[in-house]
Amino acid sequence: MDVDLLPDGVVLADADGTVFRVNAAAVRMLDRPAEKLLGMHISDALPLDDLAGNTWFDCMRPYSGLSTRTRLSESSWHTHEGVELLVTATLVRDERRGQVRQLVVSLRTAKSRARRDRARSDLVATVAHELRSPLTGVKGFTATLLNNWDRFSDQQRQLMLETVDSDADRLSRLITDLLDAARIDSGRLVLRPEPVDLVEATRRILENVAAGSGLRMEVTAETDLPRVWVDPDRFAQVVTNLLENAQRHGLGVREVVVRRPSRFPDGVALEVFDFGPGIPEEIRTRVFTRFWRSGDRGGTGLGLYIVKGVVDAHGGEIEVCDGDRGGACVGVWFPENVPDVLRDSPRP
Numbered sequence: 001m002d003v004d005l006l007p008d009g010v011v012l013a014d015a016d017g018t019v020f021r022v023n024a025a026a027v028r029m030l031d032r033p034a035e036k037l038l039g040m041h042i043s044d045a046l047p048l049d050d051l052a053g054n055t056w057f058d059c060m061r062p063y064s065g066l067s068t069r070t071r072l073s074e075s076s077w078h079t080h081e082g083v084e085l086l087v088t089a090t091l092v093r094d095e096r097r098g099q100v101r102q103l104v105v106s107l108r109t110a111k112s113r114a115r116r117d118r119a120r121s122d123l124v125a126t127v128a129h130e131l132r133s134p135l136t137g138v139k140g141f142t143a144t145l146l147n148n149w150d151r152f153s154d155q156q157r158q159l160m161l162e163t164v165d166s167d168a169d170r171l172s173r174l175i176t177d178l179l180d181a182a183r184i185d186s187g188r189l190v191l192r193p194e195p196v197d198l199v200e201a202t203r204r205i206l207e208n209v210a211a212g213s214g215l216r217m218e219v220t221a222e223t224d225l226p227r228v229w230v231d232p233d234r235f236a237q238v239v240t241n242l243l244e245n246a247q248r249h250g251l252g253v254r255e256v257v258v259r260r261p262s263r264f265p266d267g268v269a270l271e272v273f274d275f276g277p278g279i280p281e282e283i284r285t286r287v288f289t290r291f292w293r294s295g296d297r298g299g300t301g302l303g304l305y306i307v308k309g310v311v312d313a314h315g316g317e318i319e320v321c322d323g324d325r326g327g328a329c330v331g332v333w334f335p336e337n338v339p340d341v342l343r344d345s346p347r348p
Contacts, residue, residue, distance in 0.1 A: 003021070003023040004023045004024045004025075006023060006025060007025060007105065007108075007258065008025055008106050008107060008108040009022075009023060009025040009026030009027075009028070009029045009030070009085075009108065010022070010025070010026055010105070010106060010107075011026050011042070011043075011045060011046065011105040011106065011107070012022045012102065012103070012104055012105075013041075013042040013102070013103040013105070014102060014103075015099065015100060015101050015102065016102075017041045017043065017063060018039060018040070018041060018042075019037055019038055019039065019040050019041070019042055020044045021035045021038075021253050022038065022045075025107070026107055027232045028231065029079075029083070029085060029107050029109065030045070030046070030079065030107075031079070031081065032045075032206075032290070034057070041159050041231065042103060042105070043055070043057035043058075043169070046100050046105065047079065047080055047086065048077035048078065048079060049077065049078055049080075050076070050077060050078070051078070054337075056077050056087060060072050060089070061123075062065055062089060062091060062103050063099075063100050063103070067097040067098075068096075068097060069091055069093065070090065070091050070092075070093065071088070071089070071090055072087075072088055072089040072090075072091070073088065074086050074087065074088040075087060075088075076207065077108060083109070084110040085107050085108065085109060085110065085156030085158075086107070086108050086109070086110050087105065087106070087107055088105075088106050089104060089105045089106065090103075090104040091103060091105060092104065092105075093345075097348045114185070117155050126165045128207055128337070131166070131174055131175075133169040134167035134168070134171040134174070134346075135167070136169060137163060137164070137167040138164050138167045138168060138171070141161075141163055141164045141203070142164060143161045144153075144160065145157065145160055145161075150247070151173050153274065156245065177302045177303070177306060178302070180237075180302075180306050180309070181290060181302050181306060181309075182307060184305070184309035184310075185290075189309060189310070189313050191231040191234060191313055191314065192231050192232075192233070193229045193230055193231050193314070194229065194230075194231075194232065195227040195228070195229060196227055196228060196229070196230050196232055196235065197225075197227050198225065198227075198228060198230075198235070198258050198268050198270060198334070199219060199221040199258045201232060201235060202219050202221075202239060202256065202258055202270060203219050205236050205239045205240065206218070206219065206239075206243075206256065207225070209240065209243060215247070215253070217243075217253055217256055218256070219257070219258055220255060220256065220257045220258070220261065221257070222258070222259040222260060223256040225258065225259070225260060225268050225313055226260075226268065227333070227336075228267060228334040228335065229314075229336075229337070230269050230314055231310075231314070232333050234310045234313075234314075235310075235334075237306065237307075237310060237326065237331060238270075238307050238310050238311065239270065239272075241303040241304065241306060241307050242257075242270075242272040242307060242330055242332070243272060244303060245272075245303050245304060245330065246272050246273075246274035246276075246328075246330070249274075249276065250274025250275060250276035250327060250328055251274060251275040251276045251327075252274060252275045252276075253272060253273070253274060254273040254323065254325065254327055255271075255272075255273040256270070256272055256273075257269075257271040257273070258270050258271075261331075261333060264317060264333045264335075266335060266336050266337070267316070267333050267334050267335040267336045268333070268336070269331050269332065269333040269334075270331065270332050270334075271330070271331040271332075272329070272330050272331075273323045273324075273325070273327055273328070273329045274323070274327045274328055274329075275326070275327050276324070276327050276328055278322055278328045279320055279328045284320040287304050287320065288304050288305055288307075288308040288318070289301075289305065290302065290305045298303060299324055304330070307330075311333075311334070313333055314335070316332060316333050316334045316335060317332070317333040318330070318331070318332050318333075319331050319332075319333075
């Protein structure tokens with residue numbers, strides 16, 4: 001294979017450290033013509049330093065280091081112009097613990113890592129903003145009450161304390177979402193499944209939501225639906241997140257339906273319809289990505305990610321489609337019988 005076709009830079013040196021081959025990508029990254037690099041010692045051909053001024057060649061010691069090494073792990077170095085490169089190398093030996101016969105150095109730019117770092121910083125900023133918002137309310141009202149307690153009536157104090165309580169609940173939910181996302185990532189989501197009537201469970205959840213928000217919703221349900229094996233607390237989390245997603249991004253909840261779908265007859269599905277413009281087909285799988293957000297309506301981007309993680313842990317299915325009266329429909333299906341994935345799931 002022609003090394004000039006590789007996207008990463010490649011520099012080859014012989015047993016004496018003399019460069020005898022460079023590809024086009026290495027020429028661009030090192031900003032030196034190939035004619036000048038060929039015949040140079042590898043220490044001069046790669047004038048790379050770390051942030052403390054130490055050189056790559058002196059630190060890595062590819063020819064005089066441990067005789068058992070066959071590879072130098074990737075690390076970050078900088079050219080004299082300040083360009084960051086990620087450098088790794090393979091040490092080719094004639095025999096185990098033998099002398100290095102050939103040194104193959106690979107170079108690639110750190111732009112992709114920088115983009116990932118920026119993405120992580122954006123995520124941290126998003127989560128910090130979501131956490132700070134309710135915390136600011138808690139701090140503001142508690143400070144006001146402490147400093148001016150006698151100036152407020154009992155009704156005013158109660159209103160402030162109710163707001164503090166609501167913000168504290170919101171803060172607790174955000175922290176729970178972050179912890180659950182980490183558990184899903186690591187496969188440590190704990191389930192306590194039991195036979196549950198999803199119609200009655202959904203009605204109770206909607207009553208609790210209505211008590212806290214004043215939003216009244218009814219359940220449209222088929223009759224004679226079987227009980228399914230779910231964790232009641234996790235199911236409540238799924239329903240709450242679907243309702244919140246429809247309220248925040250779908251312009252409100254149109255309808256909540258519990259039925260036995262024809263596509264999955266051996267289980268029960270919960271479907272939440274909204275009034276929004278719908279979700280384009282090309283991004284329907286992306287809405288379940290961790291920290292993925294669309295539009296400017298805020299949120300951590302964890303709600304649907306957690307929903308999918310919980311449904312998958314139950315051996316269920318999740319689907320996004322168009323509503324029959326417009327808007328979007330997010331449906332989750334749970335199997336009637338205990339699936340193998342629940343038998344093997346972590347126990348508390």
